[in-house]
Amino acid sequence: MYYGLVDCNNFFVSCERLFNPELEGKPVVVLSNNDGCAISRSNEAKALGIPMGCPAFKIKDIPGAENVIAISSNHVLYSDISHRIMSILGKEVDSLQVYSVDEAFFKINCADAMDAECECAALAEKIRRSTGIPVSVGIASTKTLAKIASHIAKKRTRKMVHTLLDRATIERELRLIAVDDVWGIGRRISEKLHRSGVYSAYDFTRLPSSFIKSVFNINVERTRLELLGESVAEISPIDDKKQSITTSRSFGRLVSDRVQLSDAIVAFASNCCKLLRSQNSVAGSVYVAVRGDINVPSLPFYSNCCEMKLQYPTCSTMEIVNNALIALDNIFKEGFYYKKAGVTLCGIRNAEKSGMGLFEAEQETKQRRLMSAIDSINATGDVVSLAADAAESRWHPRKEHKPKRSEVLRFYSGMILPKKT
DNA sequence: TCTGGGGTCCTAGGACCC
C-alpha cells in the first residue's frame, strides 16, 4: 500500500486561466484579499523571482516584472473548481483526505510501483481533461515523502507523477532538500535545527529520537519517522465539521469610526453564523479581535481581543452578534486607526448534542428555525459583501484587479463546472 | 497609497479536586 498526494499546480492562477486563455504562457499572479500580496504565481511569475506573499506594490520593482498580470482573488470560484476536482478523486480512489483547497491524500492499493504510477498518471490526466486544471501526483510509502515526491514532480521532472519508493533514491533526495522545506518543519523549528548544524532533510533524519522529543515535540519526531519511511500520519477520516470558524478582513482604508467598525463586526459575525448553521453546529463562545496598521509608524499602534462566553451554545445570529458587539465595546479605543478586524466562533459542537438545559434547548430550537428561514431567504447572497455594499463602508476591501463580471459569467456558463445541488 | 485569510494540533502552567 502506498500514499498518493494530488497537488494542483499554481491553483488560483490555473483557475483564472480557465476563464481567460490569454493568460497562458504569461507571468500572472493572483492577489490576496484587499489586493495585498501575491498568493498564487504562474511558473513564469516564479521564474521572475516573485516570492510567495510578495506585497503587490513591490512586484513592479522586481526587474523584468513590469508586465506581470495581477488579478484580484475570487475564492468562490476556486472553491467551486476545487469541489469538482475532489469529487472526481472521490470516485476514483480509496480513502480520500481533502487536505486543502488544492491538495488531497489518498491510499493506493497496487501490488507494485509501476502499477501505482500508471494509475496515478491516468488520474492526473482525467482531472486535467475534465477540469482544465494541471496537477502533480507524488507516490511514496508515507504522506510526508509523498509531499516531497509531488514537489519533485512539480519543480524538477515537470512530469505529472513522481514515485519515491527506493531507499537509496530517497536518501539521495533527502540530502538535496533543505530541512526548511519538509512538511511540518516551519521557520522556528528550522532556525533551531540550523543552530544544531542540521540543514538538509537527511541531516534531520540522523538526529536521535530522544533529542528531538526533548528539544521539540512528538510531531517533529513523527515527521522524522515519516522521512525514514515509517508511516505514522494516517489518512484522517473525512470530517467536514470545523472546530472553529473565523471571518476576518483587512480594510480597504483605515477605520477610526466606531460605527463603521461595528458594521464590519456585525457582517463578520453574521457570516460566521451562516457557516456555523450550514454544518448544523452551535458555538460556545465568540471572539473578536481588532488591530491597527503596524506598517504606518506615524500612527500609534493598538491591537486587542476579547472573548465572550455565550450563555448557552447557540447558532443564533442575534445572540452571537450581540455578544460580538459587547466584545467590541470592551476593546474599542477612541482615537486609534484600525486596519483589520475579525470574529471567531469557538467551542463548536453538534447542535443535537450540545448539552443544554431543557429551557435553553427550547429557546435554541426556536432560534434555529428562525435562522434557517432567514438562511433560505438569503440563500443566494453573501452577508459580508451585502452589508459592505449597503453601507459603502471604508472597511470594504479593495479589488482593483477584478476581471469584468460579464467575462467570468460568460466563461462560467459554458464551462465544465458542476451545478450546485 | 500599498504586506491575506482560515484552519489544526501540541504544550506548559494554573485551577481544582481528592
Place this chain on the structure above:
DNA sequence: TCTGGGGTCCTAGGACCC
C-alpha cells in the same frame, strides 16, 4: 506547629499548514 502529591481539565500561546 505542621503546609503533599497526583490526576484531570481548561486555556493561552506557540507552532505548523495551505
